[in-house]
Amino acid sequence: MTSILMVRRPSAFLPIAMSLAALATITVYVALHGTAPQADEGAAAHIWQLLMVCQVPVIAFFAVKWFPQSPRQALRILGLQLVAALAAMAPVFLLGW
Known part of the structure; x- marks a missing residue:
């Protein structure tokens, strides 16, 4: 199976899509509220955390299968999944959240 056909499998593209959604969540939050750290985690932080954590079992399934x-x-x-996850984690690390 080629890489192009394999990336069409849900276990291959879902983690990438989840990472992009997490990155979009951060981007929208920064665009609306700025980069100042908040006293309490908001909904955007919880959404980002859920998107990042829920990728792990999907990636594990993909690797095992x-x-x-x-x-x-x-x-x-x-x-590719690792690069997408690191791209979603980079703003959080760089902004010191």
């Missing part, structure tokens, strides 16, 4: 069958293509998709 596809890595033994197509290791090279699965490794590419896992790398």
